[in-house]
């Protein structure tokens with residue numbers, strides 16, 4: 001079932017001399033991992049930003065569960081419907097692991113006690129044991145930080161997880177762990193996962209592969 005669909009979307013940056021996205025059409029499904037590959041500067045991050053509701057398309061539409069984003073409040077969409085995982089993890093350095101994962105739930109008005117219980121559950125799910133919950137992100141390995149970031153992205157309850165080069169700062173083994181985790185979340189917990197990547201191994205392990213070239217997206221398989 002398609003949860004997010006992109007219809008003929010084009011995008012031009014205010015200072016851009018050409019279209020960063022040109023008539024992009026694609027569908028993303030719950031329970032599936034989609035990879036978006038393509039050369040540097042081809043428009044992958046731009047597409048992810050549109051999917052993430054960070055900006056609106058110059059033309060075309062994005063539909064989430066049948067509802068056009070143009071009629072939605074994007075702040076609310078970003079809080080509730082989608083979650084973004086970055087290459088550089090982007091955890092809050094002055095908050096502990098536990099506080100980082102609680103943050104999106106508190107933003108949505110959850111009581112501290114419930115947020116903590118849920119955060120603990122999510123951290124266990126991504127393989128971060130209790131002994132690490134009071135640490136600051138700087139005192140974790142890169143792979144651990146990325147798994148905390150994934151737990152945080154699940155904390156909002158969003159069904160769509162968007163990841164921009166999530167393994168770009170990780171070594172081989174940590175990359176494999178993060179990819180396995182994202183696949184598990186899609187296949188076992190029905191998340192819709194979209195991964196922008198340069199890594200052929202991630203593309204191979206994905207259910208669907210799209211290729212971006214000069215702002216034009218084609219489905220590879």
Ligand SMILES: Nc1ncnc2c1ncn2[C@@H]1O[C@H](COP(=O)(O)OP(=O)(O)OP(=O)(O)O)[C@@H](O)[C@H]1O
Nearest residue numbers: 013014015016020039040041042043044045046047
């Ligand atoms: N803020 C901006 N203002 C103007 N042009 C931009 C801006 N951000 C990106 N671009 C341009 O839009 C195009 C697509 O950029 P984008 O960041 O989406 O590429 P990408 O595929 O993610 O590349 P990479 O693999 O290097 O991350 C590029 O030509 C880029 O120079």
Ligand SMILES: [Mg+2]
Nearest residue numbers: 044045046164
């Ligand atoms: Mg990019």
